[in-house]
Amino acid sequence: MAKYYITTPIYYVNDVPHIGHAYTTIAADVAARFKRLAGDDVLFLTGTDEHGINIARVAERHGVSPQAWTDRIAAEFQRLWKFLNISNDDFIRTTEGRHQRVAQAVFQRLYEQGDVYLGSYEGWYCPSCESFYPDSELGPGRTCPVHTGRTVEWTAEESYLFRLSKYQRWLLDHIETHPSSVAPEGPRNEVLALVRSGLRDIAVSRTTFSWGVPVPFDRRHVIYVWIDALTNYITAAGYLDDPEKFARYWPADVHLMGKEIVRFHAVIWPAILHAAGIAVPRQTFAHGWLTFGGQRFSKSLGIVIDPAGLSREIAAESGAEVAVAVDALRYFLLREIPFGSDGDFSKPALIQRFNADLANDYGNLLNRSLPLVERHFQGRIPAPGPEEGGDAALRETAASAAEGVAPLIDRLDFRGALEEVWRILNAGNKYFDAEAPWRAAQAGRMDRAGTVLYNTLEAARIATILLSPWLPTATARAWEQLGIAAPLGSQRLADARWGGLAAGTRVRPGRPIFPRIEARRPAAGGAATRTSDAGVSEAGGPGMNQITIDEFKKIDLRVAEVLEAKPVAGADKLLELRVRIGGETRTLVAGIAQQYAPAQLVGRKIIVVANLQPRRVRGVESQGMLLAASHDDRIALLGVDGDVPSGAPVS
RNA sequence: GGCGGCGUAGCUCAGUUGGUCAGAGCACGCGGUUCAUACCCGCGGAGUCGGGGGUUCGAAGCCCUCCGCCGCCA
Numbered sequence: 001m002a003k004y005y006i007t008t009p010i011y012y013v014n015d016v017p018h019i020g021h022a023y024t025t026i027a028a029d030v031a032a033r034f035k036r037l038a039g040d041d042v043l044f045l046t047g048t049d050e051h052g053i054n055i056a057r058v059a060e061r062h063g064v065s066p067q068a069w070t071d072r073i074a075a076e077f078q079r080l081w082k083f084l085n086i087s088n089d090d091f092i093r094t095t096e097g098r099h100q101r102v103a104q105a106v107f108q109r110l111y112e113q114g115d116v117y118l119g120s121y122e123g124w125y126c127p128s129c130e131s132f133y134p135d136s137e138l139g140p141g142r143t144c145p146v147h148t149g150r151t152v153e154w155t156a157e158e159s160y161l162f163r164l165s166k167y168q169r170w171l172l173d174h175i176e177t178h179p180s181s182v183a184p185e186g187p188r189n190e191v192l193a194l195v196r197s198g199l200r201d202i203a204v205s206r207t208t209f210s211w212g213v214p215v216p217f218d219r220r221h222v223i224y225v226w227i228d229a230l231t232n233y234i235t236a237a238g239y240l241d242d243p244e245k246f247a248r249y250w251p252a253d254v255h256l257m258g259k260e261i262v263r264f265h266a267v268i269w270p271a272i273l274h275a276a277g278i279a280v281p282r283q284t285f286a287h288g289w290l291t292f293g294g295q296r297f298s299k300s301l302g303i304v305i306d307p308a309g310l311s312r313e314i315a316a317e318s319g320a321e322v323a324v325a326v327d328a329l330r331y332f333l334l335r336e337i338p339f340g341s342d343g344d345f346s347k348p349a350l351i352q353r354f355n356a357d358l359a360n361d362y363g364n365l366l367n368r369s370l371p372l373v374e375r376h377f378q379g380r381i382p383a384p385g386p387e388e389g390g391d392a393a394l395r396e397t398a399a400s401a402a403e404g405v406a407p408l409i410d411r412l413d414f415r416g417a418l419e420e421v422w423r424i425l426n427a428g429n430k431y432f433d434a435e436a437p438w439r440a441a442q443a444g445r446m447d448r449a450g451t452v453l454y455n456t457l458e459a460a461r462i463a464t465i466l467l468s469p470w471l472p473t474a475t476a477r478a479w480e481q482l483g484i485a486a487p488l489g490s491q492r493l494a495d496a497r498w499g500g501l502a503a504g505t506r507v508r509p510g511r512p513i514f515p516r517i518e519a520r521r522p523a524a525g526g527a528a529t530r531t532s533d534a535g536v537s538e539a540g541g542p543g544m545n546q547i548t549i550d551e552f553k554k555i556d557l558r559v560a561e562v563l564e565a566k567p568v569a570g571a572d573k574l575l576e577l578r579v580r581i582g583g584e585t586r587t588l589v590a591g592i593a594q595q596y597a598p599a600q601l602v603g604r605k606i607i608v609v610a611n612l613q614p615r616r617v618r619g620v621e622s623q624g625m626l627l628a629a630s631h632d633d634r635i636a637l638l639g640v641d642g643d644v645p646s647g648a649p650v651s
Numbered sequence: 652g653g654c655g656g657c658g659u660a661g662c663u664c665a666g667u668u669g670g671u672c673a674g675a676g677c678a679c680g681c682g683g684u685u686c687a688u689a690c691c692c693g694c695g696g697a698g699u700c701g702g703g704g705g706u707u708c709g710a711a712g713c714c715c716u717c718c719g720c721c722g723c724c725a
Contacts, residue, residue, distance in 0.1 A: 186656045190723050193654060197724075259722080336663065342721075349663080356677060359688060368687035429691065438686045512688045
């Protein structure tokens with residue numbers, strides 16, 4: 001039996017999960033489910049990355065211990081995965097003992113063989129943050145990205161370093177001789193360019209914070225993210241703990257992730273493994289970014305989609321059960337966007353797919369055929385007679401499509417795989433119409449009517465098996481309607497072979513699985529899709545300039561506290577403000593420099609539009625807008641009456 | 652600035668090595684049909700294949716150049 005080990009990244013628990021995390025995890029889940037369907041022995045891993053100074057800080061801000069904080073957020077991730085029907089076999093947390101032991105063992109081993117050595121890490125350091133920042137993150141004039149205006153200092157810190165440079169040659173050779181080791185092409189080229197440009201040794205320990213795994217032989221240090229986080233993949237595969245398991249599952253077949261972290265996985269990780277004498281993963285696959293109306297998702301910009309809320313909205317608008325709406329989201333993400341490319345997410349597009357693909361093509365095939373079985377064959381699937389008409393063509397389409405799916409999944413071409421399955425559904429609908437079993441029944445040709453119904457339902461059955469990785473709930477419902485005794489979960493790819501449907505099966509037609517979502521009004525983003533771009537209201541109209549309460553509610557107004565203010569270079573009317581909105585900090589650019597001096601503003605509570613589309617003004621990205629009254633050329637900032645914490649909503 | 656990815660019908664995208672390659676689905680229009688969640692089937696319009704040069708008997712695909720979007724690096 002072939003094995004298949006697939007991972008998502010372990011997600012950093014500095015914040016609650018969002019649709020970006022869900023996208024990666026859903027993709028991995030579909031691949032894992034498909035491989036199980038194909039009969040492989042699958043290990044599907046996800047988890048959370050829980051160490052580091054940022055976790056310590058966010059925990060402190062919330063007045064809880066780091067452990068309490070990570071417990072809470074890790075639970076949120078697990079809850080979401082359950083809601084999204086994710087079938088992970090394991091969920092690893094870097095704070096678990098099993099993982100700490102592996103991280104320490106790898107560190108120790110690399111140290112003992114000289115691949116990790118004591119040196120120093122140098123970089124731009126912000127004393128307020130107690131953190132180093134790369135050049136690229138520094139503000140203008142070498143200032144801290146968190147503490148605006150605070151200049152960073154070039155500082156050296158004692159640190160253990162990993163001899164990444166030593167493995168440059170080997171790594172380049174490895175990637176070049178293993179074309180699919182990094183995919184798709186864009187990320188692969190970037191990694192190659194990076195490796196060719198030369199690799200420097202990297203710091204793998206820190207002394208500036210303690211929330212981490214201690215370096216076993218030097219308690220002043222904790223193991224930094226490279227070795228701490230990446231080793232989770234071998235921990236969960238049983239490294240050290242369960243040699244038999246490790247031998248079975250390692251190396252990983254696919255490390256799936258967003259393209260922003262591919263370099264760590266494709267450069268540092270294989271080097272560490274190779275140095276430690278452990279086989280390297282077969283493939284690091286980077287998918288693209290999700291955008292909303294062309295904008296990158298970003299918590300700080302207020303462009304956030306909560307997958308659970310969205311699923312509930314779809315369920316409410318359609319009448320489908322929530323788990324089926326979850327299926328629709330799973331389907332949409334992998335059907336609409338070619339995996340590996342960036343793609344745009346929008347609720348109207350999701351509704352479009354829901355109606356056109358799931359309701360019309362898939363759901364309706366059952367809804368038009370099962371009642372005829374009920375009506376003319378006492379609810380029992382008739383036995384097929386001799387092939388005629390389009391029978392053979394349908395059978396062949398189903399067979400070739402069923403065979404075509406697996407190789408596409410191997411390439412993580414989910415979109416192509418779904419198109420294959422849709423060949424069956426389209427052929428089934430067309431066949432049903434052409435062969436018109438209701439007419440045959442009317443004419444008394446019951447054998448023919450029965451044959452057509454059998455063939456149609458057989459196509460539906462095969463499609464249902466093939467779709468089960470994407471639509472675990474909906475296909476289970478379809479399976480129930482088909483009345484097949486063996487549970488869907490017991491089915492294998494081999495069962496998706498023509499002729500597997502048993503005549504005499506008692507069908508159980510039910511309510512439509514995917515009730516169409518009728519476009520009463522253009523569906524604007526609801527609570528789950530907080531975005532600047534959701535508005536679809538028509539200009540004008542009978543209400544003139546009136547807006548509905550719902551339209552008003554789209555504007556996310558918040559109380560914000562001004563942390564810092566300074567003039568924008570080259571503009572005499574603009575000020576750049578750093579404001580705190582609840583737990584986050586943002587930059588705003590406001591045209592109030594002629595009315596307010598920077599010093600007047602610091603500490604004030606103002607009102608801001610928190611979900612406005614960000615915009616660059618004079619080279620500075622403004623992530624919102626403050627509210628002010630204006631009269632002639634006087635401008636007066638809006639504030640709050642009394643002491644209200646920043647982040648409080650305004651309505 | 653260097654490197655890389657992308658730019659094909661209103662939308663989402665296919666288009667191996669240049670020769671029915673100008674396509675699919677959705678959306679749209681027309682017609683038919685009616686088993687079904689007013690759905691299905693058929694037909695149809697539309698694109699100077701980002702612009703401009705070039706190579707070739709022939710280019711969406713190769714070369715040069717320019718434009719735009721994105722990413723990585725500096």
